[in-house]
Amino acid sequence: MNRGRTILEPNPELAMKSYSSLIDLIRARRSTRRFQNRPVPRELLVRCVEAARLAPSAENSQPWRFIIVDDADLLQELRKNAFSGFFRPTRWASAAPVLVVLCARPDIVAGRLARGVTGTHFSHIDLGIAGTHFCLQAQELGLGTCWIGWFDKKRVRRTLKIGRDRHPVILFAVGYSAESASRPQKRKNLDEICAFNRGEKSPLSPAG
Numbered sequence: 001m002n003r004g005r006t007i008l009e010p011n012p013e014l015a016m017k018s019y020s021s022l023i024d025l026i027r028a029r030r031s032t033r034r035f036q037n038r039p040v041p042r043e044l045l046v047r048c049v050e051a052a053r054l055a056p057s058a059e060n061s062q063p064w065r066f067i068i069v070d071d072a073d074l075l076q077e078l079r080k081n082a083f084s085g086f087f088r089p090t091r092w093a094s095a096a097p098v099l100v101v102l103c104a105r106p107d108i109v110a111g112r113l114a115r116g117v118t119g120t121h122f123s124h125i126d127l128g129i130a131g132t133h134f135c136l137q138a139q140e141l142g143l144g145t146c147w148i149g150w151f152d153k154k155r156v157r158r159t160l161k162i163g164r165d166r167h168p169v170i171l172f173a174v175g176y177s178a179e180s181a182s183r184p185q186k187r188k189n190l191d192e193i194c195a196f197n198r199g200e201k202s203p204l205s206p207a208g
């Protein structure tokens with residue numbers, strides 16, 4: 001129940017999963033590609049966007065815009081347009097009760113100028129951080145998510161009437177997971193991805 005709060009205010013009564021540390025939550029997260037036919041309360045979605053809102057960004061430009069699609073008719077149209085033709089491999093996402101479109105609205109300074117000098121797409125990094133906040137918050141709220149890069153951006157833009165100044169970069173499928181067992185997290189070993197004090201591969205030891 002809302003008890004006079006607006007949906008944009010945090011609700012301390014939200015049901016959360018309890019993790020004893022951040023690393024436990026991170027270890028528990030998996031991409032979810034099968035969903036229960038169960039609606040997701042908007043308050044939970046807003047909480048996820050609130051976590052994303054607090055993400056750091058280059059020049060604090062906050063170039064992200066979240067479009068949450070939970071209306072049944074619009075969802076149907078979006079699914080049809082986003083996951084057809086070349087993008088059919090992503091049709092599994094049609095089972096998600098919510099699709100979230102993460103758009104970049106690049107800032108002139110942090111975007112074009114910094115990219116020209118450094119060669120780095122800061123807005124995409126910023127969106128990656130905000131998206132990670134979104135998904136980890138969802139995990140704590142008991143929601144499954146999956147990042148989706150393989151979708152028809154032009155048709156998504158047209159369906160949702162997204163202006164020319166915004167670029168749909170990622171979709172999130174969001175909902176209560178219907179996946180039965182947790183898959184192992186296949187990841188490279190620490191010593192393959194990290195070394196102290198040198199550029200080339202070296203044994204990972206705090207002593208160096």
Ligand SMILES: Cc1cc2nc3c(=O)[nH]c(=O)nc-3n(C[C@H](O)[C@H](O)[C@H](O)COP(=O)(O)O)c2cc1C
Nearest residue numbers: 029030031032090146147148149150151170185186
């Ligand atoms: C930027 C990005 C784009 C992704 N795009 C897709 C996608 O289009 N389709 C899909 O099924 N999974 C997609 N994924 C999910 C990855 O396949 C998944 O995160 C990876 O295999 C690791 O599995 P896990 O998330 O369960 O740990 C994407 C993930 C990221 C971070």
